[in-house]
Amino acid sequence: MESKGQMCWVIGMFAVMLVILNSAATVRAGDIVHDDASAPKKPGCANKFVLVKVQTLIDGVEGEQFVGVGARFGTTIVSDQKTANISRLALSDPRDCCVPLKKKLTGEVIMVDRGNCKFTKKANVAQAAGASAILVVNNRRDETDLDIHIPAVMLPQDAGSSLEKLILERSSVSVQLFSPHRPAVDVAEVFLWLMAVGTIVCASYWSAWSAKEAFIEQDKLLKDASDEHSLTKAVGVNSVVEVNTLSALLFVVVASCFLVIFYKVMSYWFIEVLVILFCLGGIEGLQTCLVAFLSRWFKKSAESLTKVPLFGAVSNLRLAVSPFCVVFAIVWAVYRDASYAWIGQDILGIALIVTVLQIVHVPNLKVAAVLLTLAFLYDIFWVFVSKMLFHESVMIVVARGDGSGEDGIPMLLKIPRMFDQWGGYSVIGFGDILLPGLLITFSLRYDWLASKTLRSGYFLWAMFAYGLGLLLTYVALNLMDGHGQPALLYIVPFTLGTFMVLGKKRGDLNILWARGEPNRSCPHFGLQSSDHTDQEK
Known part of the structure; x- marks a missing residue:
């Protein structure tokens, strides 16, 4: 059949590009709480490492905004910009702020250079000179047990250079320091939950409906078959690819190997390659979904075939929708950094997931249990255990696209956080669906x-x-300060456990485990409506 021939390469690419790449790391982009487990825990040094917004004002007009990291010592920084003090920004003299300043300050925010003394030494010198806060262009970690009562913020070098340039070029530069609180629950997470659940619901009904039609058609062919050759031909009609136990076992090994490779070679060009692969898969998925949807109204065009070089016989309806799908994917790829690009990414991703779920089947509960159990262990290892070997979570690093200069890999469904002043996205990996x-x-x-x-x-x-397991994933995500969570850690026990417990209670477990289909008088009388079944009886 046409659908099987055209989708074989999509299935292979999906297995490598999507499941292996990001099988289950659910992260919340733009986390504001940093890992400070190894930071000193001395008196006067109990603040969390939080991101701090540094809003500049040039002659009273808001200018560029920078982001720094608040120190563990000093006073906490206000969360609301409206209540944040506006203070003049000044350069330290001497620049390293390691010795008493040459002149007293009157509440200015002072910016100092890195090096020559500890961060806390700089903060004490600035406080003694009358500064209201200190911005240190420094990425070192300093211990302290000193009594510091002014906010201290570390800035990256590029931000420090930009601020220094503003001070030297402008007559009046002021700043506001504030650290907005992240809401415990954002509407984006609700919509992402609905999107994931809705995708599986749509894929399930399409898969079941397609299977029903295939069995009814097969039933008709078997009834009309008069010889063994016709019977074999009829039984051979199948457009489904079934996962077996061996392929489920190989999944973890192959997936782990590819994940490590992606972790090691992550770069800008590598993300570009992934974007191209994602577009190819998205085009095929979108085509398949649109053809299946429109064929109800354009049945004649769907059944009419045209020979196309390299592709063979292709339906006229597919030829009609292909240009739209190609243009859609290209436009997304070109403008994928735009604020609205997440819409196109989600459309392509959902279409691809639905298409694969419609074509790829697990034949019984045994194969599903093996696959999900291994994926469960795979997720836990590469999100949590990999930190011991690589000093960072390999799955999270790959999902975010660290080191590539891009805002994460494209194999994610994402929605911008709507009520979070830090922005960012709530995302879920394709494998979690x-x-x-x-x-x-x-x-x-x-x-x-x-x-x-x-x-x-x-x-x-x-x-x-599944919905409950995904909900618990987001609860854990918020309770753990937004650090990435392996969604399958919560989803697999709920879905697989519920299925097995119900099967055992209802007496269907043996059939579900081994056969995957109920006992019936004739194997080709399957997936038919109740009316049709009654007529056969």
């Missing part, structure tokens, strides 16, 4: 095959378990 989605789509196909109602079947409960 795809891998549990394989089990959930299987549950709906089984329910339809067994003629189960929504309540007596497994799909509703598996879907509920």
